[in-house]
Amino acid sequence: MPVISVLSLKGGVGKTSVVLGLAGAATVKGMASLVIDLDPQGNATSLLATHEPAASAADVIARPSKASLEAALTTCEWEVAPGEVDVLASGPGLIKFDSWTGQAFKPRLARALEHLDGYDLVLIDCPPSLGALTREALAASDLALVVTTPSYFGAQGVERAMVEIEEIRKTVNRRLKLAGIVLNRVRSVAEEHQFRSHELAQIYGRSTILKPALPERIAVQQAEGFGQPVHLVRTAGGREVADIFDGYLAALLRKS
Ligand SMILES: Nc1ncnc2c1ncn2[C@@H]1O[C@H](COP(=O)(O)OP(=O)(O)O)[C@@H](O)[C@H]1O
Ligand SMILES: [Mg+2]
Numbered sequence: 001m002p003v004i005s006v007l008s009l010k011g012g013v014g015k016t017s018v019v020l021g022l023a024g025a026a027t028v029k030g031m032a033s034l035v036i037d038l039d040p041q042g043n044a045t046s047l048l049a050t051h052e053p054a055a056s057a058a059d060v061i062a063r064p065s066k067a068s069l070e071a072a073l074t075t076c077e078w079e080v081a082p083g084e085v086d087v088l089a090s091g092p093g094l095i096k097f098d099s100w101t102g103q104a105f106k107p108r109l110a111r112a113l114e115h116l117d118g119y120d121l122v123l124i125d126c127p128p129s130l131g132a133l134t135r136e137a138l139a140a141s142d143l144a145l146v147v148t149t150p151s152y153f154g155a156q157g158v159e160r161a162m163v164e165i166e167e168i169r170k171t172v173n174r175r176l177k178l179a180g181i182v183l184n185r186v187r188s189v190a191e192e193h194q195f196r197s198h199e200l201a202q203i204y205g206r207s208t209i210l211k212p213a214l215p216e217r218i219a220v221q222q223a224e225g226f227g228q229p230v231h232l233v234r235t236a237g238g239r240e241v242a243d244i245f246d247g248y249l250a251a252l253l254r255k256s
Pocket of ligand 1 (some may be wrong): 010043215216
């Protein structure tokens with residue numbers, strides 16, 4: 001059961017969209033996946049969770065037990081066969097776990113996830129920061145997938161994310177690997193985007209950037225509006241983005 005964290009220093013770069021796209025791709029393949037929403041904003045939860053769960057990821061981090069994990073799981077009713085998606089819901093209580101307490105970091109989410117059973121894939125949607133919650137996610141993961149837009153600040157954010165991944169790998173989770181970088185919202189006609197794409201490929205290596213890059217497509221926002229995966233947006237843009245997510249999922253499963 002590969003656990004994949006989707007992270008970035010910044011908000012609005014497409015972490016949640018990538019998590020939802022990968023979950024859609026997994027569902028089409030017939031996989032059972034779990035989306036863990038560690039972002040206190042709870043965008044993935046509001047899109048996926050059909051019922052208000054009795055508990056949230058904050059309760060699981062507070063008490064990393066099988067009982068709290070099971071209480072926080074809820075189902076999603078996407079109209080996509082044949083797979084299934086469950087959600088470990090976000091909650092406002094998560095915010096207090098994102099600050100540095102001054103104590104040595106002891107992973108708690110990873111402990112709780114030892115009780116997970118029956119999923120083919122776990123995707124963790126991280127908050128837009130590299131604080132304690134993202135560290136919890138990385139400590140529980142096999143793979144880290146960094147999302148960025150092709151911009152100057154985006155490239156800076158990637159550098160910070162890489163440092164954080166390496167730190168967690170060295171200290172608490174030796175199985176953690178970098179899955180790659182997703183370049184999102186790319187406009188192929190924009191010179192700045194081309195420049196930033198080449199720059200990232202030069203710094204991190206061509207094979208580190210997932211191919212092809214995710215283009216800017218209204219289908220991503222339409223999927224969000226329908227509360228369904230982009231695989232159900234029956235437009236040329238929807239099919240293009242869905243195919244890209246299918247390819248990303250296959251590449252991630254090979255790396256895990
Ligand atoms: N490739 C894309 N094309 C068009 N809109 C996108 C794309 N990726 C993300 N968006 C939109 O950008 C906004 C921010 O994306 P989101 O996934 O919520 O970012 P994050 O989780 O990193 O904060 C959302 O409204 C989403 O629909
Ligand atoms: Mg998000």
